[in-house]
Amino acid sequence: MNNYKSFEVRDWLEDLKFQRWVYHGESDDFWQNFLRDNPLQVANIELAKETLLSVRGEQDLISEKEVKYRVARILEAIPNEEKEPFLPWWSGNWLRVAAIFLVMTGFGMVFFKGKNFSAQFLPLSSTGIRDNQKPQMLEVVNKTSTIRLVNLPDGSSVILKKNARISYPKQFDKDKREVSMTGEAFFEVVKNPEQPFLVYTGSMVTKVKGTSFSIRANDEDEEVKLVVKTGIVEVSANDPDRIKAHKEIRKIVLKPNEQVTFNRKSLSMVTKMVAQPVLIDLSVEKQDFEFKRTPLNEVFAALEKTYGLTIRFDKAAVSNCTITAKLGDEPVTEKLEMICAVVNAKFESRNGVISVTSGGCE
Template sequence: MQDYARYDIKDFLADEPFCRWVLHQKPADCAFWQNWLQKNPDRADIVRSARELISEIHHAQHYLTDEELQQELSRLTAARKAATEDQTYSEPPRRSWFGKFALVLTALFCVVGFWYFYTSFSTNSGLLKVGQKPLKDHKNGQWTQVTNNQRTPKSMLLPDGSKVTLSPRSRISYPLHFEKKQREVLLNGEAFFDVIRNPQSPFKVYTSDLVTTVLGTSFTVKAFDQDKDVRVVVKTGRVTVAATTPESKPADSQTNQLILRPNQQVIYHREDQKMKRSLIENPLEVGPAEVIQQNLVFENAPVASVFDSLQKRYEVQIIYDADLLAHCQLTAELGQEPLFEKLGMICKAIQARYELIDGQIVIHGSSCK
């Protein structure tokens, strides 16, 4: 029995029973994988990514004839010989359905992936530093560097299946294989990360000034060398941002480390080396789908229930004096207005005002008796 709990995406792609389940959905296979996913919920994101890749590759193979497939394999052979003289390639036997699928998989990943890595990526251990602190395993591990010299964002997958959208003029470095207890990458520029959740292996993004740590979430880091500020913006989940202070300077937990929630951002000012947490300019509706789909229609509703609906919809924290506003009620229909416009209308109705403090919304008002 395979130990699927230790599999990463490439292992699932090469596993025949897994591919058979994705492509044929036989009852016995479906029962096995549904039961396995219930017992291993932390692997659901990796399994989903692997299924998507297999489906895409299976769709692609219908457009390749045997002759075209052999041409791709010939190109693969030539490419591998050009890069290393000690690698050889043998002609595969006649193929079953999985054999042909695996061959397409190998051709697409190796031919395209090989040339992509050897022409667009370069390994540069001299860049693998954060300030004056080198990443822990860069001396023993093999690292890859990706630079986006295009005018449009570049999408890519990391070894654990996490997705990265690299902005133009940006560079990211990462190991070919993540360690079991941590996943570390180095960023120069801007990138959006959609990280696969793994509580046993925190994901860390290093820049020259900050280290951003998550277990599994989506967020943006913007840290160009020429900019005066570094910015981290959270879309979903929770993120910890810490300043990389010199060894001789004791870390102040209040000023050098912050926890961010959805729709929050931190701006690190390089000149005074201070971080400031705030809400983004236009908070997004990032709550559960069943919450976002609900209509915001209130008729003589306690204002506390209105604030609660907004908190769940935008996953922001709204602070107010519940006793003071206990008798305040609202009759309104809130539509597609931005969050701050909604808050303005609510506060006007109950003769209150709101203030943004440290990434939170604070309501100031008086009794509605």
């Protein structure tokens, strides 16, 4: 019997019994018990499971021989970390990218030259993040009648609704990422457990390590609401003096499809499950980014609608490019990088417009 307790992600990908569970649900009781008894393996198993599902995509069931071939292709693409350090832009998502590479049709040379988006910043009056030694701060206010995308220094993305604003440092601290915001916004946070992401909304603070969620924190409202789409979020009060007087105040951990309502006056928090993680009526809250043999121009159209982008590309050049993949809660820049990296393309942003150049797909 395999020594599953010492398995690495590579081992899980190659294990036939594990593959049969992922694809067909075989021996489910065994695997559920294993996950319960071996919590240290959960992260490896989830990554391997997600990768195997990406290999198959949502296409018809494929043979075990084909699975073995595709997994072998992925393992060939994985860097040998013992021989050479490897810190690519996707930082920890390389297995999923390799899997997506294999399930997309029409791919050629790979480019990794995507540029960060630019934004127009307004002068900052106050942020509420630090009391002294404030770093250089930036503020973005959405004064338009539509949504506005903001890309943060770490690559995380925020979609601001009308009149929402966000303040953040030009460069995040090494040990944490702090922003403050008011209004209604949707966050997709780059995963980095070593550098927690903190969102301050008045007397409430939200702590995440990489996830997606919506916040409604209008200045005139007595309550702040937050709904989690993916990942795990920790919510607590951010008022030291009042916290001392309210010993019952606690931190609350939220999982996907859970909502918290935070009362600014009493500092109380009420949680509930929701059928869908929709709080501020944005399309990104409902979008799952699943594509099945989808033409590339339709994929770009979905990103334009979801993030309020303008994407320019040569329709003739990408006419033969189709994609079968399931993207996750990555910020929009990572989604574009992953897509362009496997269809012989690259992109850049200028004056709020994304320009994609592609050599086409065979």
